[in-house]
Amino acid sequence: MQVKKHWAVAASALLAAAAAHAGTVKVDEDAEFSPTGKGWGELVNSPGANGHARGAAKPGGGGGGASNGINYNGGPVMTNVNGTNIYYIWYGNWSSNTAPTILTDLANHIGGSPYFNINTTYYDKAGTKVTNRINYLGSTNDAYSQGTALSDAAIQAVVSKAITGGVLPKDTNAVYFVLTSADVNATSGFCTQYCGWHTHGTIGGSDIKYSFVGNPDRCPSACAAQTNGPNGNAGADGMASIISHELEEAVTDPDLNAWFDRRGMENADKCAWTFGTESTASNGAKYNMTLGTRNFLIQQNWVNASGGFCAEAF
Numbered sequence: 001m002q003v004k005k006h007w008a009v010a011a012s013a014l015l016a017a018a019a020a021h022a023g024t025v026k027v028d029e030d031a032e033f034s035p036t037g038k039g040w041g042e043l044v045n046s047p048g049a050n051g052h053a054r055g056a057a058k059p060g061g062g063g064g065g066a067s068n069g070i071n072y073n074g075g076p077v078m079t080n081v082n083g084t085n086i087y088y089i090w091y092g093n094w095s096s097n098t099a100p101t102i103l104t105d106l107a108n109h110i111g112g113s114p115y116f117n118i119n120t121t122y123y124d125k126a127g128t129k130v131t132n133r134i135n136y137l138g139s140t141n142d143a144y145s146q147g148t149a150l151s152d153a154a155i156q157a158v159v160s161k162a163i164t165g166g167v168l169p170k171d172t173n174a175v176y177f178v179l180t181s182a183d184v185n186a187t188s189g190f191c192t193q194y195c196g197w198h199t200h201g202t203i204g205g206s207d208i209k210y211s212f213v214g215n216p217d218r219c220p221s222a223c224a225a226q227t228n229g230p231n232g233n234a235g236a237d238g239m240a241s242i243i244s245h246e247l248e249e250a251v252t253d254p255d256l257n258a259w260f261d262r263r264g265m266e267n268a269d270k271c272a273w274t275f276g277t278e279s280t281a282s283n284g285a286k287y288n289m290t291l292g293t294r295n296f297l298i299q300q301n302w303v304n305a306s307g308g309f310c311a312e313a314f
């Protein structure tokens with residue numbers, strides 16, 4: 001998920017996608033991008049670069065595909081009939097912080113919601129759709145095993161340590177979230193290039209999907225939509241939106257070769273930092289949905305139907 005200062009980039013890409021669908025704007029035919037998982041497109045300079053060959057995009061099996069402003073590129077999608085599992089790794093110091101309570105509630109209630117149902121408009125090569133179900137299966141704590149300045153490799157090491165150490169199960173039908181406290185930086189660009197990202201890697205011989213989400217308390221102006229949250233924890237309330245963004249991207253594009261548009265924007269990227277209709281909580285914070293007993297302000301996601309559009313629910 002990009003930082004807010006790049007919102008204009010995301011918005012222009014969205015307009016370009018919509019306009020291309022309408023056939024009124026010429027899109028640069030020479031540019032083809034593949035997703036990096038960090039919310040910006042990475043230009044593919046030659047066929048086969050990044051394992052994503054120019055022209056490899058395939059029409060959607062269900063008749064959706066390009067006509068909805070996002071394309072299926074043939075890779076795996078997380079379509080397990082029992083849903084996708086998630087695990088949290090609380091990295092750093094989260095003592096006396098309400099974030100674990102708030103974000104565990106999010107994890108337990110995002111599945112089955114009208115919001116997550118948007119992802120059921122995505123499908124794999126066999127035409128099997130994403131299920132509107134998320135199973136939160138546990139968490140662990142990591143007290144700075146890699147220090148306070150994490151490279152991308154260090155973040156994978158955090159996930160690897162939890163799995164190979166037997167603290168969390170090795171689960172290829174899961175997304176592992178590395179959630180860092182505000183004193184921790186991710187050195188490839190947290191707060192300047194992104195607020196979170198998702199990717200995959202080989203851990204213990206298996207393809208493991210994982211995500212980094214930093215605490216926006218480190219940089220509220222870049223990574224939080226508002227300085228007050230509906231749950232009274234601006235950092236955690238900001239993380240709720242970023243976790244949701246990365247989760248829906250990981251489910252529909254787990255190996256970065258499934259669903260994204262011609263500019264490399266995954267489903268959530270196309271709606272980043274847009275929230276639709278908002279209400280005001282008793283503490284003055286904005287929210288746009290209720291999951292379980294809590295209100296959240298969570299960014300919209302791209303519906304892969306009816307030409308494609310951003311929505312809070314489907």
Ligand SMILES: [Zn+2]
Pocket residue numbers: 001002037038039245246249266268269
């Ligand atoms: Zn993204």
